[in-house]
Amino acid sequence: MTTIGSVLSVRHLSARIGTSQILHGVDLEVPRNQTTVILGRNGVGKTTLLRSILGYVEASGDVELLGRPIDRLPTHKRVRAGIAYVPEDRDVFRSLTVEENLRLAERAGQVPRYDLVFDLFPDLADRRSQNAGSLSGGQQQMVALGRGLLAECELLIVDEPTKGLSPRVVQEVVDVLARVKEGVTILMVEQNLSAAQQLADDVVVISEGTVVASGTGEMLVDRDKLRGFLGVGRSEEV
Template sequence: MNAVLELREVHTFIGSFHILKGVSFAVQPGSLTVLLGRNGAGKTTTLRTIMGLWSAAEGSIRFLGEELRGRPTYEIAAMGIGYVPEHRAIFRSLTVEENLRLAERRRGDLARRADWIFSLFPDLKAALRKPAGLLSGGQQQMLAIARALVPENRILLIDEPSEGLAPMLVKQVMAAIHRLREEMPILLVEQNFHAIRQLADRYILMEDGRVIRSGPMTELVGNPGLLQRYLGVVI
């Protein structure tokens, strides 16, 4: 099966710091793949490197067979990669509707996909005219994800969707992601292992800028020693 997204021996430097040290993995069609590791392992840098926000110094990043390395971020996004950044990065002074309209690549994108988006996030439909800064933390996260759904993307990269959310809101956001996986492959960075242990198909485990292990999620769930050693998780 041809990978939707494939990284081969990717190295990324931020200033003089060597952050990614030969990262290689693939995301397959129809899969939800979770990128795991402790803080500082390189997970967010991996997503930002895919999007061209940090430049890969070496290696290859291919999306649907096309090389991404060296392309500007706007061109990478236009190829069909939806990116939901850490900390949401919504426009707080704009309304929910204005935030969504800004995500259009073609005129009418939002109108064409509104019913689907609001079926996932009904709270947003009720708050269309409300400034995004007045939404709850969970609603802001829903808006950040919804914004990536306005254009017709082929894959979603989502960074820490449960960060700072109450448990009930985490369930709502993860339920929406569960439905999204039926529409497109997802590469997800998530610290809350218990929130994604039954959601993800595959895992990629990172430490110190390297992929140290990957495989089916069932394999990781069945290895409590590995979970405790690399994630500090006890199940």
């Protein structure tokens, strides 16, 4: 059952891909109007967790959005229930223009928030007729985030939004997410600890498909303790 004040509640979520068991009974609460950041080394199940919540991966366990079970719904109905998703590696449609990419995120019965998107990403307004494939990696990430924000949602799920970006663009993305976090609940996977520290209200650490630690964003201050949760040495970047 969803905890009072939670937008998303996950209980005993397990997932298998092929013959490999990826998630082992994950429990997760995402409080309303806060940003929850999932941390973990590569290959421990972070993206699989997000995709399981969305129904892209066959999984067992309970998933509730605003107290309503959604774990038996197909992906498109989970999205209609109020979830927006910004995938890892952006997944923009390269042969379509910026505006056409954004238009794909419009939802029936809602007024699309183009004013918000172009206010957050003024560069996209200037490039709305440009093919997305000709944009830089940072600009493509802006398109991906813009699609996620175009329609109102209860939960914005973002998978590694700063991956592969220059430090300047990383900070631009962080600044945008900091602006929108007051109006939307965010569940995010992020490997950049500086970015995570600026955004996280809550932190969940995953190792080998299970939650090994959780707490407030203050967890990110103690890097030695965090290295212990992540299973990395002092010489390794976290």
